[in-house]
Amino acid sequence: GQQLNQSPQSMFIQEGEDVSMNCTSSSIFNTWLWYKQDPGEGPVLLIALYKAGELTSNGRLTAQFGITRKDSFLNISASIPSDVGIYFCAGPPNAGGTSYGKLTFGQGTILTVHP
């Protein structure tokens, strides 16, 4: 099936630094979703992208839908300790078909922020 590859797998940064992570696929996705999972909790949707080339912000977070439709990027500016968690990219597989609510997830990027 379609797979999403996230990188990096983990990041250790200092508070105040900017963060970039990306997600790539061998096939086209028509929607890209970015989730954050806090320890012991379920994933929470951060940003949804529906159009190739789209750039969307949510506070200090900015995500972009790649022009090729095979990648997406998430940036976090001026990181703070509460940014700690696992960030997942996700999207409905079978672009052009019917996904029935199915999502394919990347493996996740574990973010650690040192005060």
Next chain:
Amino acid sequence: EAQVTQNPRYLITVTGKKLTVTCSQNMNHEYMSWYRQDPGLGLRQIYYSMNVEVTDKGDVPEGYKVSRKEKRNFPLILESPSPNQTSLYFCASSFRGGENTEAFFGQGTRLTVV
């Protein structure tokens, strides 16, 4: 408050003892799914449901059953749990499928099978 509620949050059981994890959503969503999360593998879909009485297999359905008798509920059933089903499980719901399929997740159920 719009939410997806799973129970229990934590469960330890023995091999072969049937168990059910419940999931309920109050957003009138048509689509519901179950995922398992294992280290390094992200979230993998077990089963999904497009509406009442309509379910289908996801990527890792072996050893699991589901039912959708009511729109709001989507229980996950393990008829004969095995240790390789030790995992963190999430239920999710979304308004519709297709391209706009933002899913909302429950808080998770951590299952240990000994």
